[in-house]
Amino acid sequence: MQPSSSLANAFAAHYRTLVAFAARRMKSAEAAADLVHDAFVKVASLPGTAEVRQPRAFFVRVIENLMIDRFRESRASAHARIDVTPLDDDNDAFADLAIDPVDPSQLAEAMQTARALESAVNALPARCREVFVLRKVHGLSHEAIAERLQISKNMVEKHLRRALLGLVEFDRGAHGDDIPPAHD
Structure with a gap:
């Protein structure tokens, strides 16, 4: 599930172009560089990336999708409201929250x-x-x-x-x- 060597090489070859592309649409060049790094990490976790015929266009599309996701997240968080209910002995605002116990296999996998x-x-x-x-x-x-x-x-x-x-x-x-x- 790792990107092919040619895809990693294409990323390195087009890195500056990809950052410039992202920077034109974002608030800062630094945020753009982080987004491009995140795009590569995302691509690295995808199966079947050895079949990519146009790696630069592929990375541009992944970057655009990440920008859209981040825009949606920022809009959603800007509109989110937190209802703070005062706690007292008769009113536990967190009583209905289910607490999931940690799955030992997931914990072991995370530690590994x-x-x-x-x-x-x-x-x-x-x-x-x-x-x-x-x-x-x-x-x-x-x-x-x-x-x-x-x-x-x-x-x-x-x-x-x-x-x-x-x-x-x-x-x-x-x-x-x-x-x-x-x-x-």
């Missing part, structure tokens, strides 16, 4: 996935890993990362792209796929 992700991140080159963690874990902007690490914003984007491709390659190796790794 977390360990695999941690291993994948740790397998990244040091600077690439540092940029990835600052962006995805600590939520720093591309500009803040560039300033903190004394590198250009373009290098931040390159490290993030390399990290994403590295994580996909690590996942391929973990699942024993016989797909050659993608390179920058």
Whole structure:
């Protein structure tokens, strides 16, 4: 269920074009870059991506769909209202909420996935890993990362792209796929 090497290479080759495309429709270039990364992650989880004949057009369509989804989510959350009912001994506002117990198999699977992700991140080159963690874990902007690490914003984007491709390659190796790794 991993993207083909050619699809990963196409992503790397068209990365700047895809970010520029998304940036024209979004509030910031940083949000556009995040959306493009999310699009690749989404594509990486799709079955049958080896059959994509026009990868750039495919990525553009995935990006457009993600933009539509995010727009809908933002509209829905803007209109959401929370009804706050005061709690007292006779009125437990949460009494009708069902609490689902955690399924042990789902918990074990989630822990295994977390360990695999941690291993994948740790397998990244040091600077690439540092940029990835600052962006995805600590939520720093591309500009803040560039300033903190004394590198250009373009290098931040390159490290993030390399990290994403590295994580996909690590996942391929973990699942024993016989797909050659993608390179920058």
